[in-house]
Every structure is written in C-alpha cells, then in structure tokens.
Amino acid sequence: MIASVAGRVGVVGLDHLVVEVGGVGLLVHTTPATAASARQGQEIRLSTSLVVREDSLTLYGFAEADEQATFELVQTVSGVGPRLALAMLAVLTPAQLHQAIAAEQVGVLTKVPGIGRKGAERLVLELRDKVGALAAARSADSGGTGERAPLVPAPAAWRAQVTEALVGLGWTAKQAESGVDKVAAQLGEEPEVAVALRAALRELGR
Known part of the structure; x- marks a missing residue:
C-alpha cells in the first residue's frame, strides 16, 4: 500500500498531477481543487490511496487527511467506486458531504453526477452512523499546497x-x-x- 507520496510536481492537469519521486513520475488522480492549488516545480506531499485492479494500479492523492478518509469511507457503500468517490469530493467538501449524510440531505447528495435518489438514500443509510467519527477527527489546518502558476490557454x-x-x-x-x-x-x-x-x-x- 502506498500511503503517501512526496516529491516535485512535474505536470499539473485539471484533475491529476505527476509527482516525480526518485526519478519516477507517478500519475496521481486528484480533485480539481487539489490540482489547481499545485504548481509545476514545487515540492508536494499527498496522502494517497492505491486502487488495485486486474489490469491497472491507480493512485489517488489528497492534500488533506479527511479527504482521503472520506474517499475510502464512501467506497464501502455498494455501487460506489473510486471515480464516483472522487466526483463527490470535487462537488462537496468532506465537511459538506458528512453534513449531508448525517442530516439525510438527499437533495444535496444528488448534485453529484452519477448519484441518483436511490444511491443518495443508500449513502445515508449505510454511512450516517459513521460520519460522526470522521467529522470529529477533521483537521482545522487547510493543508494548502501553494498557488498554481497561471494557465490561460486559447x-x-x-x-x-x-x-x-x-x-x-x-x-x-x-x-x-x-x-x-x-x-x-x-x-x-x-x-x-x-x-x-x-x-x-x-x-x-x-
């Protein structure tokens, strides 16, 4: 299990970074907010989750520990994979997601693409008793990774x-x-x- 990566940012994409570690460039999928906060050439450290499939190894990176914890927690729900989990964190912060689940705010959860009413109700049913622990452990430190260099394409x-x-x-x-x-x-x-x-x-x- 790769728990974290630390190195120089080689490439900044809209939803991914390439982090250069020991001469190897690791492709790390992130939320758009995390990618936007990075800049090429800076040193960065990300908590990571490695998703293993028969034909692939995919690394997901997070600037904050509660993002990673939430990413892993929502995948315990049937039908939620890493792409949908990352989409949740692209639309809602961990705090907003925890609040929506705890308060049974189905309408908030259905704002995430790929989550319908039944999926939102399943998230609430299976996770409402678990999000309290994550909320209590949430770090007050934003853990920012710096400003991204301006990018203004055509x-x-x-x-x-x-x-x-x-x-x-x-x-x-x-x-x-x-x-x-x-x-x-x-x-x-x-x-x-x-x-x-x-x-x-x-x-x-x-």
Missing part, C-alpha cells in the same frame, strides 16, 4: 479541457457543455482553466 482549448474534466467526473457531454457556456458568459472567453473548472462545478452543483 478560448477553444480551455473549453475543451474543462468539458473533458467535467465528463470525466461523471456529467454528460451536454451537461458539461452547458456548464461551460454559463462560465463563458460569466468570465469571458479567456479565463484560467482552474478558475473556469471551479465555476463550472459550482454551476452544475446548483
């Missing part, structure tokens, strides 16, 4: 990148494109990719 490029990231998180192409259109109307045609992605997540989570 208009068509940022639209494609943000749309691809949203589809990867579980929204349909039509939903993703609609969210991107709303962001363009708000921010203009040349926003930073990380800023645009966060705005699109807010729009789609309404």
Whole structure:
C-alpha cells in the first residue's frame, strides 16, 4: 500500500498531477481543487490511496487527511467506486458531504453526477452512523499546497479541457457543455482553466 507520496510536481492537469519521486513520475488522480492549488516545480506531499485492479494500479492523492478518509469511507457503500468517490469530493467538501449524510440531505447528495435518489438514500443509510467519527477527527489546518502558476490557454482549448474534466467526473457531454457556456458568459472567453473548472462545478452543483 502506498500511503503517501512526496516529491516535485512535474505536470499539473485539471484533475491529476505527476509527482516525480526518485526519478519516477507517478500519475496521481486528484480533485480539481487539489490540482489547481499545485504548481509545476514545487515540492508536494499527498496522502494517497492505491486502487488495485486486474489490469491497472491507480493512485489517488489528497492534500488533506479527511479527504482521503472520506474517499475510502464512501467506497464501502455498494455501487460506489473510486471515480464516483472522487466526483463527490470535487462537488462537496468532506465537511459538506458528512453534513449531508448525517442530516439525510438527499437533495444535496444528488448534485453529484452519477448519484441518483436511490444511491443518495443508500449513502445515508449505510454511512450516517459513521460520519460522526470522521467529522470529529477533521483537521482545522487547510493543508494548502501553494498557488498554481497561471494557465490561460486559447478560448477553444480551455473549453475543451474543462468539458473533458467535467465528463470525466461523471456529467454528460451536454451537461458539461452547458456548464461551460454559463462560465463563458460569466468570465469571458479567456479565463484560467482552474478558475473556469471551479465555476463550472459550482454551476452544475446548483
């Protein structure tokens, strides 16, 4: 089990980082917020979860311990895999997710792409008695990893990148494109990719 990685950031993507450790570049899938907080060349340390499949080894990284704990906890629910777990953390913070489960706020949980009413009710049923321990252990330290270097690609490029990231998180192409259109109307045609992605997540989570 790879519990953490520490090294230099070689590549910053919308939902992943490549962390260079001992001459090896490790692809680490993250939430958009974690990726946006990193910058190429900086030293970073992430708590990690390694997901093992017959044909793949996939590493997921988290800037905060409660993110990792929540990521692993929600996967104990039937039908929740790592991609859906990461999508939850892209839309809701651990605190918001814990609160929604504890308060049985099904409507909040269904804002996550891939979670319908039945899935949200299953999350509440199976996890409401467990989230209290995580909430009590939540760190007050934000654990930020620094500012990301500005990235302002051409208009068509940022639209494609943000749309691809949203589809990867579980929204349909039509939903993703609609969210991107709303962001363009708000921010203009040349926003930073990380800023645009966060705005699109807010729009789609309404």
